[in-house]
Amino acid sequence: xxxxxxxxxxxxxxxxxxxxxxxxxxxxxxxxxxxxxxxxxxxxxxxxxxxxxxxxxxxxxxxxxxxxxxxxxxxxxxxxxxxxxxxxxxxxxxxxxxxxxxxxxxxxxxxxxxxxxxxxxxxxxxxxxxxxxxxxxxxxxxxxxxxxxxxxxxxxxxxxxxxxxxxxxxxxxxxxxxxxxxxxxxxxxxxxxxxxxxxxxxxxxxxxxxxxxxxxxxxxxxxxxxxxxxxxxxxxxxxxxxxx
Numbered sequence: 001x002x003x004x005x006x007x008x009x010x011x012x013x014x015x016x017x018x019x020x021x022x023x024x025x026x027x028x029x030x031x032x033x034x035x036x037x038x039x040x041x042x043x044x045x046x047x048x049x050x051x052x053x054x055x056x057x058x059x060x061x062x063x064x065x066x067x068x069x070x071x072x073x074x075x076x077x078x079x080x081x082x083x084x085x086x087x088x089x090x091x092x093x094x095x096x097x098x099x100x101x102x103x104x105x106x107x108x109x110x111x112x113x114x115x116x117x118x119x120x121x122x123x124x125x126x127x128x129x130x131x132x133x134x135x136x137x138x139x140x141x142x143x144x145x146x147x148x149x150x151x152x153x154x155x156x157x158x159x160x161x162x163x164x165x166x167x168x169x170x171x172x173x174x175x176x177x178x179x180x181x182x183x184x185x186x187x188x189x190x191x192x193x194x195x196x197x198x199x200x201x202x203x204x205x206x207x208x209x210x211x212x213x214x215x216x217x218x219x220x221x222x223x224x225x226x227x228x229x230x231x232x233x234x235x236x237x238x239x240x241x242x243x244x
Contacts, residue, residue, distance in 0.1 A: 028104040035100055040096065059071055070186075155183060
């Protein structure tokens with residue numbers, strides 16, 4: 001059976017049956033390669049398709065009235081993109097490739113088929129969306145209630161956890177994929193302020209940087225600084241329906 005990064009992500013949460021795996025593989029039957037900086041979907045564009053990100057990294061953002069950008073999510077292999085197509089006619093966000101990527105578009109009617117034929121998969125999709133919602137809520141709360149250094153520390157931990165899962169990076173060292181401007185647009189800071197916060201984290205002995213890599217030299221202190229909770233851990237999925 002062809003490989004499916006979406007099925008692989010589900011497999012981290014449940015033991016998939018052969019029919020469930022086949023259903024997820026069908027969502028990735030039309031891979032499309034896109035170059036870095038390609039806009040997959042613009043805010044306010046009409047939409048009828050969803051996408052699975054198969055390779056590379058993307059992000060979603062909105063533009064504010066003053067022209068500034070607020071990054072909402074960083075997207076990794078195994079993520080479903082443009083999920084809002086299930087609810088809205090027009091896109092509420094822009095999705096852009098941060099690296100060369102491979103995406104797999106599928107019509108939203110396929111989602112209806114998935115819900116009917118595989119209710120357990122529908123439940124897992126709800127679980128993943130809730131995990132992402134809670135992580136985004138944490139970042140929203142941090143924007144208004146925590147220091148600049150805490151916001152940057154929390155984002156570094158969040159990115160490391162996603163990179164480690166998708167790229168088998170080590171526990172403490174990983175290739176840092178974000179620019180300081182992107183970190184700023186995700187945390188409500190200027191690039192200059194981000195640079196200052198990164199230097200402070202280095203001086204405090206929490207991180208080290210070099211040759212494009214980020215190393216957590218005192219992850220415990222970094223997590224305490226950020227008041228960080230990993231929302232991809234501590235799950236209770238005992239309620240999920242049994243496989244058919």
